[in-house]
Structures are given as structure tokens and as C-alpha cells.
Amino acid sequence: MIKRKSGVVFATIWLCAACGASTQPPAVPAGPPDQPVPASVPRGEVHGAIDLTPRSDCEEAFDLAVYKNRGVDLITWDDLDGRCVGREVEVTYLTDRLTKQRLLELIRAHSDRFEEKSK
Numbered sequence: 145m146i147k148r149k150s151g152v153v154f155a156t157i158w159l160c161a162a163c164g165a166s167t168q169p170p171a172v173p174a175g176p177p178d179q180p181v182p183a184s185v186p187r188g189e190v191h192g193a194i195d196l197t198p199r200s201d202c203e204e205a206f207d208l209a210v211y212k213n214r215g216v217d218l219i220t221w222d223d224l225d226g227r228c229v230g231r232e233v234e235v236t237y238l239t240d241r242l243t244k245q246r247l248l249e250l251i252r253a254h255s256d257r258f259e260e261k262s263k
Contacts, residue, residue, distance in 0.1 A: 191234045195257040202228035209254040215242025
């Protein structure tokens with residue numbers, strides 16, 4: 145009988161917690177993650193020289209921050225793995241979701257320096 149009462153108490157606490165759940169929308173936009181974007185969707189590219197804040201995972205930290213924007217399609221790095229300064233990067237983006245100006249702002253917000261170059 146004691147176990148049953150404990151289960152009832154647990155269920156009551158769980159239900160009360162669910163009743164007080166936030167009605168705020170999720171922090172991540174709804175929809176299926178990591179779905180391939182058809183090749184027919186228009187894309188643009190930004191290429192340039194970039195310096196990242198020196199740390200052991202500078203490239204990965206940049207990637208994670210920039211990929212949060214669903215308009216970013218692909219980030220391609222030069223072959224200088226392990227370096228944070230004097231790198232080359234190309235960012236492909238979906239032009240119907242992200243403007244070039246906003247992409248440049250995003251890149252600059254997550255780097256120490258970015259100089260756009262023509263390819």
C-alpha cells in the first residue's frame with residue numbers, strides 16, 4: 145500500500161509540474177532539423193580571409209555559432225586545420241532565408257576579423 149501511495153504522490157507531482165510548464169515557444173525553430181535543401185533553392189557564396197579568436201576549437205566554435213542560422217547551408221575551410229589566424233573560409237547560404245549583408249554581420253560577430261574576397 146505504501147508503494148501505491150508513493151506512486152500517486154509521484155504522479156500528482158509530475159502532473160502539477162506539467163501544468164506549470166511554460167507556454168513559451170521552443171528556443172529552436174520548429175520543423176525537421178538537418179533536412180537536405182533541394183539543389184533548386186537559390187544559394188549565394190561569401191569567400192574571405194578570417195581570423196578567429198585563438199583557442200583549441202576555434203573552427204568548431206565558429207561553425208556551431210554560424211550554423212545556428214538556418215540560412216547557412218555550408219561552411220568550407222582551407223586546409224590549415226588547427227590554425228585560428230590567417231584562414232580562408234567560404235560560406236554558402238540560402239538567399240531566400242538570409243541576405244548577404246546579414247550573413248556578413250553574422251560572420252563578423254563570430255570572428256576577430258573577416259575580409260571578403262572575390263573568388
